[in-house]
Amino acid sequence: xxxxxxxxxxxxxxxxxxxxxxxxxxxxxxxxxxxxxxxxxxxxxxxxxxxxxxxxxxxxxxxxxxxxxxxxxxxxxxxxxxxxxxxxxxxxxxxxxxxxxxxxxxxxxxxxxxxxxxxxxxxxxxxxxxxxxxxxxxxxxxxxxxxxxxxxxxxxxxxxxxxxxxxxxxxxxxxxxxxxxxxxxxxxxxxxxxxxxxxxxxxxxxxxxxxxxxxxxxxxxxxxxxxxxxxxxxxxxxxxxxxxxxxxxxxxxxxxxxxxxxxxxxxxxxxxxxxxxxxxxxxxxxxxxxxxxxxxxxxxxxxxxxxxxxxxxxxxxxxxxxxxxxxxxxxxxxxxxxxxxxxxxxxxx
Amino acid sequence: xxxxxxxxxxxxxxxxxxxxxxxxxxxxxxxxxxxxxxxxxxxxxxxxxxxxxxxxxxxxxxxxxxxxxxxxxxxxxxxxxxxxxxxxxxxxxxxxxxxxxxxxxxxxxxxxxxxxxxxxxxxxxxxxxxxxxxxxxxxxxxxxxxxxxxxxxxxxxxxxxxxxxxxxxxxxxxxxxxxxxxxxxxxxxxxxxxxxxxxxxxxxxxxxxxxxxxxxxxxxxxxxxxxxxxxxxxxxxxxxxxxxxxxxxxxxxxxxxxxxxxxxxxxxxxxxxxxxxxxxxxxxxxxxxxxxxxxxxxxxxxxxxxxxxxxxxxxxxxxxxxxxxxxxxxxxxxxxxxxxxxxxxxxxx
Numbered sequence: 001x002x003x004x005x006x007x008x009x010x011x012x013x014x015x016x017x018x019x020x021x022x023x024x025x026x027x028x029x030x031x032x033x034x035x036x037x038x039x040x041x042x043x044x045x046x047x048x049x050x051x052x053x054x055x056x057x058x059x060x061x062x063x064x065x066x067x068x069x070x071x072x073x074x075x076x077x078x079x080x081x082x083x084x085x086x087x088x089x090x091x092x093x094x095x096x097x098x099x100x101x102x103x104x105x106x107x108x109x110x111x112x113x114x115x116x117x118x119x120x121x122x123x124x125x126x127x128x129x130x131x132x133x134x135x136x137x138x139x140x141x142x143x144x145x146x147x148x149x150x151x152x153x154x155x156x157x158x159x160x161x162x163x164x165x166x167x168x169x170x171x172x173x174x175x176x177x178x179x180x181x182x183x184x185x186x187x188x189x190x191x192x193x194x195x196x197x198x199x200x201x202x203x204x205x206x207x208x209x210x211x212x213x214x215x216x217x218x219x220x221x222x223x224x225x226x227x228x229x230x231x232x233x234x235x236x237x238x239x240x241x242x243x244x245x246x247x248x249x250x251x252x253x254x255x256x257x258x259x260x261x262x263x264x265x266x267x268x269x270x271x272x273x274x275x276x277x278x279x280x281x282x283x284x285x286x287x288x289x290x291x292x293x294x295x296x297x298x299x300x301x302x303x304x305x306x307x308x309x310x311x312x313x314x315x316x317x318x319x320x321x322x323x324x325x326x327x328x329x330x331x332x333x334x335x336x337x338x339x340x341x342x343x344x345x346x347x348x349x
Numbered sequence: 350x351x352x353x354x355x356x357x358x359x360x361x362x363x364x365x366x367x368x369x370x371x372x373x374x375x376x377x378x379x380x381x382x383x384x385x386x387x388x389x390x391x392x393x394x395x396x397x398x399x400x401x402x403x404x405x406x407x408x409x410x411x412x413x414x415x416x417x418x419x420x421x422x423x424x425x426x427x428x429x430x431x432x433x434x435x436x437x438x439x440x441x442x443x444x445x446x447x448x449x450x451x452x453x454x455x456x457x458x459x460x461x462x463x464x465x466x467x468x469x470x471x472x473x474x475x476x477x478x479x480x481x482x483x484x485x486x487x488x489x490x491x492x493x494x495x496x497x498x499x500x501x502x503x504x505x506x507x508x509x510x511x512x513x514x515x516x517x518x519x520x521x522x523x524x525x526x527x528x529x530x531x532x533x534x535x536x537x538x539x540x541x542x543x544x545x546x547x548x549x550x551x552x553x554x555x556x557x558x559x560x561x562x563x564x565x566x567x568x569x570x571x572x573x574x575x576x577x578x579x580x581x582x583x584x585x586x587x588x589x590x591x592x593x594x595x596x597x598x599x600x601x602x603x604x605x606x607x608x609x610x611x612x613x614x615x616x617x618x619x620x621x622x623x624x625x626x627x628x629x630x631x632x633x634x635x636x637x638x639x640x641x642x643x644x645x646x647x648x649x650x651x652x653x654x655x656x657x658x659x660x661x662x663x664x665x666x667x668x669x670x671x672x673x674x675x676x677x678x679x680x681x682x683x684x685x686x687x688x689x690x691x692x693x694x695x696x697x698x
Contacts, residue, residue: 002430002431002432002450003447003448003449003450004447004448004449004450004522004523004524005445005446005447006445006446006447008444008445008446010527011527012527013522013524013526013527015430015431015450015522016450081351081364081676082351082364083351093575094554094558095357095547095550095551095554096354096355096357096554096575096576097354097355097357098352098353098354098355099352099353100352100353101351101352101353101364101365150672150674152672171674173353173362173364173674174353175353175362177362177672177673177674178359178360178361178362178672178673178674179672179673179674180672180673181673182673198444201444202444205443205444205445209443226442226445227445279672323499323501323526323527323528323529323628324526324527324528324529324530324531325499325520325522325526325527325528327430
């Protein structure tokens with residue numbers, strides 16, 4: 001019998017249809033071939049002039065900006081959805097509301113190697129990619145007009161990647177996305193009642209139960225959520241309560257690189273390199289300077305940053321778009337078992 | 350410059366990226382070939398024994414149930430996500446909540462013709478399809494456990510249609526989908542303040558403005574919403590306030606068949622038969638019997654039923670799934686102009 005499960009954070013019900021349980025081999029989506037050869041790829045070394053000038057770069061040597069020699073490179077999106085220049089210009093249009101498209105839209109090129117993949121980057125390299133996320137996040141948080149900074153990755157054309165060369169996107173916006181907003185509200189209300197973090201409680205329950213745990217180590221835990229919307233959906237959380245990815249220590253980022261690489265390789269192994277998205281959920285840019293002594297006093301500290309990993313292996317999205325109602329054909333306990341059993345793939349790019 | 354637009358009903362902000370405006374020819378998604386030939390299609394006449402026994406049927410002649418001779422046929426889904434039998438069994442699982450998958454999952458086969466399409470069904474025929482929607486809605490509303498009855502269509506494999514033979518799905522659930530829930534809440538709060546229907550006010554503003562109107566006649570208006578999430582997204586609303594599709598008169602259903610057929614053909618013409626979903630949004634099954642004298646007194650009468658038509662022509666969905674934040678590359682004013690200009694395609698199947 002199928003069942004309905006409720007996500008206490010997003011407050012969404014999901015139909016988990018156990019009888020129709022899809023096995024990993026039923027979920028594989030064929031990927032279209034990459035169409036741009038490395039020679040003309042704007043993200044490849046030697047083609048730096050094809051992109052806007054770089055914003056941030058990791059160089060282990062003394063090569064000049066916008067030339068080869070980099071390890072990770074951050075550039076503005078050539079066709080940005082949002083721009084930093086201008087006024088917010090909030091105003092009403094009859095009963096509607098609008099504001100100017102103020103914000104930032106950047107691309108983090110993860111490697112000079114055209115064929116590298118996030119899942120198989122060496123740990124040192126993935127750590128530098130995560131550092132780039134953090135550097136850009138910290139820098140943009142200084143702009144008080146930017147309420148939220150989204151960092152997300154599209155892997156594979158089906159997941160929305162228009163260029164095959166491995167990259168992550170950053171969009172900074174003057175509003176907080178609705179899904180993320182609901183998470184903050186749930187965490188705030190939960191804390192008001194219980195004086196505990198909702199995510200910390202979820203983590204404790206998942207660790208005790210064990211059936212949905214994919215990987216745990218001293219610093220991070222990845223599980224398949226109880227009310228997973230999609231087959232093989234995963235949430236990666238730091239064990240220790242922390243509201244913002246921007247404040248993670250260099251040591252924690254190194255442990256994150258180890259953990260994230262492993263769970264992405266498990267996913268790649270089980271679903272044979274599926275298209276996927278991952279989205280970093282971190283606290284909004286409220287402009288409040290953290291004070292240790294007031295740890296729980298503002299909404300942003302009730303939050304617990306995490307990464308959501310969303311494989312794109314089912315086609316049932318149109319109906320879900322229209323209703324916010326999801327039917328998941330693979331119970332998360334089955335997905336977690338497959339992911340736990342997956343032996344490590346070869347760990348090099 | 351792109352801009353952010355706010356949807357007062359779903360309370361979602363959308364980035365409308367005017368500079369990147371995609372023309373219709375940039376949006377065409379190639380459709381994979383249908384793989385099941387008519388001879389073995391379970392929805393074709395002569396193959397009635399391949400499906401569960403029919404629930405409802407339109408027959409213009411005296412042919413027996415589950416045999417050829419029907420015009421529109423409603424059957425239970427062979428692999429239902431939800432079933433009518435059993436107890437709801439609501440309970441907590443630690444801090445999570447679950448209930449049994451009680452509900453209904455039905456398929457409305459729109460025509461005996463394997464190659465018929467909703468957009469090009471003759472008006473008389475489409476009217477019978479809409480009658481089938483209404484009959485099933487009315488019947489299932491008698492079950493007080495069912496809080497919401499969703500009627501939606503997937504056209505094309507990309508939009509989630511697993512069988513090419515034209516059909517609509519119905520899912521009755523013991524909870525109201527979150528997206529629809531937010532619509533009710535917005536309508537209720539708006540009415541509490543203004544004593545007017547939010548959708549009626551949107552309709553009035555759209556008619557006055559005109560730039561987003563696709564088609565209007567004496568009974569229905571279709572427009573592209575101000576904060577459209579997707580290119581060529583449309584909302585079809587009755588002009589006269591009405592909370593429930595279940596109460597629409599036979600005359601209104603006939604006018605709906607004329608209007609809906611026309612806007613679907615416009616979409617087909619402009620985007621060259623794109624995959625799309627449509628979702629009927631109607632008031633929830635609160636169990637309150639309508640009384641004319643208390644028109645505005647309960648939440649359900651504040652609502653205004655409508656059809657959302659969602660073309661599936663962009664691939665930017667993964668990020669949107671994770672955040673509830675949308676980037677729409679085609680401003681709705683441009684989409685509406687294309688749809689208004691589209692000459693009528695040939696109106697027969």
